[in-house]
Amino acid sequence: MADVKDLIPHRDPFLFVDRLEKVTEEEIIGYRRWPADTFFFKGHFPEYPVVPGVILVESMAQCGGAGVNQLGLVQGSIFFLGTVDKVKLKKQVRPNDEVKMVITTLRAGGRMIKQSGKAYVGDELAASAEWMCLVGDA
Secondary structure: OOOHHHOOOOOOOOOOOOEEEEEOOOOEEEEEEOOOOOHHHHOOOOOOOOOOHHHHHHHHHHHHHHHHHHHOOOOOOEEEEEEEEEEEEOOOOOOOOEEEEEEEEEEEEOOEEEEEEEEEEOOEEEEEEEEEEEEEOO
16 A cells, blocks of 8 residues: 555644554545644544544545546545535544544546545444545645
8 A cells, every 4th residue: 555645745743643554545544643743633522532524534535536547537635625525523533543434536637636535433334425526736
């Protein structure tokens, strides 16, 4: 499996995919664990830190982008979120939880990607969403 840093331009502190486990045209699976010292925990409910929902959505989009780049389904080096739809936040993600992201590519080609994803902590669904990304060059 390719290194995520070779597939998307995001870097610390805004790289939210640790590794990819599976990349096929049917399904992309990746993982992320947020250590307790992650920057946003200091301000996002410091007494009860949780991963912000928008970060979970961004993580799924990064995972999906890395997967379609590995598959060579689009041309371009930067993916910009264009729309986010049908977001559901079901379970809090806490420091040191490992999140499994399961992404389905609904459409990909040219300068557009449409995907849906689910994020799990263990067997529990934490978040789901659909999004569309526009693809451009750096």
